[in-house]
Amino acid sequence: MDWEVKIETKLKDGILDPQGKAVKTGLKSLGYENVDSVFVGKYMEIIIKDISKKEDASEMVEDMCKKLLANPVIEEYKYELNKMEG
Amino acid sequence: MAENGWEKEGLTKEEYDKIVDLLKRKPTDTELGIFGVMWSEHCSYKNSKLVLKDLPTEGECVLQGPGENAGIVDIGDNQAISFKIESHNHPSAVEPFQGAATGIGGIIRDIFTMGARPIANLNSLRFGNLNNKRVQYLFKGVVAGISSYGNSIGIPTVGGEIYFDDVYEGNPLVNVMSVGLLDHADIATATARGAGNPVMVVGAATGRDGIKGASFASDELTEESDEDRPAVQVGDPFLEKLLLEASLELIKSGALIGIQDMGAAGLTSSSAEMASRGDSGIEIDIAKVPVREEDMTSYEIMLSESQERMLVVPKKGKENVVKDIFEKWGLHAEVIGKVTDDGMLRILNDGNKVAEISASLLADEAPEYTRETKKPEYLRTIKAVNREKIKSDNFSEDLLKLLSSPTIASKKWVYEQYDHMVMTNTVVGPGSDAAILRIEGKNKAIALTTDCNGKYCYLNPYRGGAIAVCEAARNIVCSGGRPLAITDGLNFGNPMDPEIYWQFKNSVQGIIEACQKLKTPVIGGNVSFYNESPKGAIDPTPIIGMVGLLDSISEQVTMDFKKEGDLIYLVGKNIDELGASQYLKLKIDKVDGIVPQLDLDLEKRVQKTVRSAVKEDVIKSAHDCSEGGLAVTLAESCFENGLGINVDIDEPISDEALLFGESQSRIVVSIAPDDLHKFEEITVSNSVPYMKIGTVQSREYKFNELINLDVGEMKSKWEAAIEVSL
Amino acid sequence: MKAGVVTFPGSNCDHDVYNVLSKIFSFDTDLIWHQKRHLNNYDLLVLPGGFSYGDYLRSGAIARFARIMDSVIDFALAGGLVLGICNGFQILLESNLLPGAMKVNDNLKFVCKNVSLEVNNNKTTFTNHYCENEIIEMPVAHGEGNYYIDKKGLNSLIDNNQIVLRYANQSENPNGSVENIAGISNNKGNILGLMPHPERCSEDIISPGRRDGYRLFSSIVANLKAGGEQIG
Structure with missing residues (x-):
């Protein structure tokens, strides 16, 4: 079974996000006055092959996030795990 | 083939007829595409060759003049400096970050394929008025691109210059000069020799990016250019750093015959030029080229301008030496063909022939044009300045205003984003007349500068060209150095316009005269035409990059x-x-x-x-x-x-x-x-x-x-x- | 004295440190390829500046899993002297050899210039040739040097005197780091991570009159000569 994973990481709440701040200023200067907050994070797509159980795939993704894809000191992550067709 | 397929490839009917005549048959689609890029201005210099041939290219210090990836000058102690300037104007106009970044990538490859370790970069930049929002976007994007790529690869950006003027609003100039250090014994060339020697492609896999970038660069920018974005390549400085280290290691290994960057027109120009320089032929099978996209046609593989790739010809039997070195750096190295002795560039696709053209036909037989010239109308109305209109009543205020005009103002905001100290050779960095770099382990140093005042060249192309050379030399001298040689980055509008061609011809004449007088030969350079936007052509901007030598660092x-x-x-x-x-x-x-x-x-x-x-x-x-x-x-x-x-x-x-x-x-x-x-x-x-x-x-x-x-x-x-x- | 400088793919200050260690301080110095597994008996290990693995994902994140890193971590935990400069500092954070994390600079731009630093702790192996609270000057060159640590962690750094170098004041701080932090050590004092580049200001010819980096290395040398123990 193959799995498609969509992972997002961003800075944890309460940690100043310089990129988000810059994008917010940019949007405001374009006239989007209602913009209240912006967070910039990262988005990754990963394809995992040959794992039959969803729990196993999920466990593997958790592990990858903790070890490498996010830095737990400052970042949080979430992901979506979907079975691939065909 | 469509009735006028040549147009799609940027060729004229006459050029197409010449091709049919030379081949004695109609070209295939792939062949026509190959001719299109090889005979583009960018690759063939067809509109400039006859003017450039009078540039002085010889001198005591010259070890390699124009014609290779970059020129080389002697600096004593069996050491040498390789340097060259190159433009990336059009890509930077549509995607400033990647345009500037890949511009750096390209010129660095030209330097290390000569066997030199790049030790410094300089940027000569031109933008429109900084009050304009779009110009700000281009300016910030270009600076960020240079910063990102140059810093990451670990080569200090030590100097350059920036001018702001309305004429560059829609067509900024991004010219990068790269400078490398090498021992005489390590000089490499981009030559394919010895029938039977393998031809290998090393570095990145090939994708569809930048297909026909060379012809894109040889066209005017229009309102629609933004939609041409697929033609802009994306650079990977990390990969380039690995490629640099692996290539220098390969050159030292002694396994090499020749090596060439795959820049404009990718596999096509690198193979044709390497074969032509060595009076050889090359046969490659594109099915063996590592690709990163599916279903690529032979046309696409031959014309892709994917970055961070090189063509390598090692000695037969040394394929594994190449592979081992590149593998160590985590890079591909695949044999895709061999050198032949029939002078043909033969392209196979899984064994089936898709193109067969004489290599010298592509590399050397492009048409050469003497374009029509006409003294520009605007020059007839130039007269001395009316002094009454420009009388000052407050010189202090005028000086403050001049000091805070972007062209004269400090460029600190820019160069603090560049790592100008890495490699720990920078004795004098950006913001000076010329940068000074020590030569490690020796008492001597080199001085580097780029210069050109486009306004002078607009108002008097001949004198403007000469002044650019003189100012560069003056900057070297002010830093304590002796001027050695120059590289010229010639940026002009559409050469089909007789007035533009007049500017071009006269600017080059000015450069020739000044170079002869100051004994600073031209060891290589770059021509960039078609620098126009809907508002008109840029000022003629022949940028002079110069290298000087300080016999002792204490003379700085x-x-x-x-x-x-x-x-x-x-x-x-x-x-x-x-x-x-x-x-x-x-x-x-x-x-x-x-x-x-x-x-x-x-x-x-x-x-x-x-x-x-x-x-x-x-x-x-x-x-x-x-x-x-x-x-x-x-x-x-x-x-x-x-x-x-x-x-x-x-x-x-x-x-x-x-x-x-x-x-x-x-x-x-x-x-x-x-x-x-x-x-x-x-x-x-x-x-x-x-x-x-x-x-x-x-x-x-x-x-x-x-x-x-x-x-x-x-x-x-x-x-x-x-x-x-x- | 034997020193090792680890070269990761994308390291670009490895030769700079190598030159300073071997030519100025006469260390017997090796460049250690990232794929090696074992270390020889070094007195000092340096993780140099650069863009290891392109700094893709996060600075230092991928380098942390390079094959050599297990040995580096063992060496550090056994008390060996480890110096992480710029990207090396980021790798030390990602490896949890030092606490905290690095964010992109507040103004989002890469910055390369000389900055003033205050020597906050001159009692370490790396800084005892400076005076207490001395103001020194070193170049920085980074896009991600915005050091972050939570309140609790910060208090612990302060309590244990682990803040070794600070930017001299807010306006000298090039990246927005917490408490103007420029360099920290571990509690034991054998690991130092710093954003500024001491190897770029150790020679008169390239930094006339401002050789403040020299004393960082000379501190290390003095300590080793005074009998710092060798970890193998």
Whole structure:
């Protein structure tokens, strides 16, 4: 079974996000006055092959996030795990 | 094949007919695509070759002139410097970040394929008016792209220059000069020799990016250019760093016959040029080229401009040496074909022949055109400046305004984003007349600069071209160096326009004359035509990149005044001229009038004088007079150490011209009072005009009774100007 | 004295440190390839500046899993002297050899210039040739040097005197780091991570009159000569 994973990481709440701040200023200067907050994070797509159980795939993704894809000191992550067709 | 498929490939009907004639048959689609890029201006120099052939390319120090990936000059001790400038204007106009980044990537590859380790980059940039939002976007994007790519690869960006002028609004210029150091024994060439030797592609896999970038670069920018974005390549500095290290290791291994960057027109031009240089043929099977996208056609694989790839010809049997070295750096190295002795570039796709063309036909037989020239209409109306219109009633304020105009203002905002210290050779970095780099383990150093005032070239292409060379040499001399050789980055509009071609021809003539006089041969360069936007052509901008040598690092000179009480001298003479000056731009928002005079004999003597004085160790600072004139030159020398000046000049010319005129061949130096006689003897023996103009003092800037300012205030305006306008 | 400088793919200050260690301080110095597994008996290990693995994902994140890193971590935990400069500092954070994390600079721009630093702790192996609270100057060159640590962690750094170098004041701080932090050590004092580049200001010719980096290395040398123990 193959799995498609969509992972997002961003800075944890309460940690100043310089990129988000810059994008917010940019949007405001374009006239989007209602913009209240912006967070910039990262988005990754990963394809995992040959794992039959969803729990196993999920466990593997958790592990990858903790070890490498996010830095737990400052970042949080979430992901979506979907079975691939065909 | 469609009825007029040649048009799609950027060829004319005549060129198509010539191809049919030469091949004695109709070309296949892939072949026509190959001709399209190889005979594009970018690859073939078809519109410029006949003008460029008169450039002086030989000299005592020249080890490699034009024709290879980059030229090489000797610097003694069996060491050499390879350098070249290249433009990436059009890609930067549509995608400034990636355009500038891949521009750096390309020129660096040209340097290390010569066997040299790149040790410095300089950028010569031109943008429109910084008040314009789009220009700000381009400016920030280009600087960020240079910063991102250059810093990451670990080559210091040590200098360059930036001008802002409306003519560059829709078509910015991004010219990058890269400089490398090598031992004579390691000089590599881009030659394919020895039938049976393998041909390998190394580095990145091939994708669809940048297909036909060479023909894109050979076209005018239109409103639709934004939609041409797929033609812009994306760079990977990390991969390039690995490629650099692996290639230098390969060159040292002795397994190599030839190596060439896959730049414009990718696999096509690299294979045709390597074969042609070695009077050989090359046969490659594109099915063996590692690709990163599916279902790529032979046309696409041959014309892709995916970055960070090289073509390598090792000795037969040494394939594994290549593979091992590249594998160590985590890179592909695949055999895709072999060198032959029939002179043909033969392309197979899984064994089936898709193209077969004589390599020299592609690389050397492109048509050469002498384009029509016509003296531009605008030159007929140029006359001396009306002095009444530009009278000043407040010189102090004018000086402050000039210091905070983006072209003259400090470029700190820019160069602080560049790592200019990595490799720990940077003795003098950005913001100086020329950068100075020590040669590690030796007592000597090199000086590097780029220069060109496009306005001068617009108003008088011949003199403007000559001035660009002289100013570059002056900058080298002001840094304590001896000018060695140049690379030229020739940026112009559409060569089919007779007026543009006239500008081109005359600018090159000016360069030729100045190079001959100053004995600085041209060892390579780049021509970029079609720099036009819907608003018109850019000013002719022949950028001169120059390398100089300091026999001893102790001969280095910087532009800043060192000590209160030191004497300030002007070497050269002040002329009553204000044409083409930045002062005019300030006063009438137009740079007009007659370009400053240039006397090449005087220029030579001025430079010789300062060089002799450097050798005698009497010079404490030296700075050449350029944009903004004497007043700005003196100010710039005050800033670093926060010193002031007390200058008093009695000269029978207008105050405006004395302060802000841009007369050529002038250098401001400071010397210790004790060295007065020694210095004056040197000037007299060189029969060069000079005058003592004042002394260095603490932070007050006083110029005749005309200007009285606090240096701190001047400096903060000068330093903040660019950031403020963003 | 034997020193090792680890070369990761994308390291670009490895040769700079190598030159300073071997030519100025006469260390017997090796460049250690990232794929090696074992270390020889070094007195000092340096993780140099650069863009290891392109700094893709996060600075230092991928380098942390390079094959050599297990040995580096063992060496550090056993008390060996480890110096992480710029990207090396980021790798030390990602490896949890030092606490905290690095964010992109507050103004989002890469910055390369000389900055003033205050020596906050001159009692370490790396800084005992400086005076207490001395103001020194070193170049920085980074895009991600915005050091972050939570309140609790910060208090612990302060309590244990682990803040070794600070930017001299807010306006000298080039990246927005917490408490103007420029360099920290571990509690034991054998690991130092710093954003500024001491190897770029150890020679007169390239930094006339400002050789403040020299004393960082000379501190290390003095300590080793005084009998710092060798970890193998």
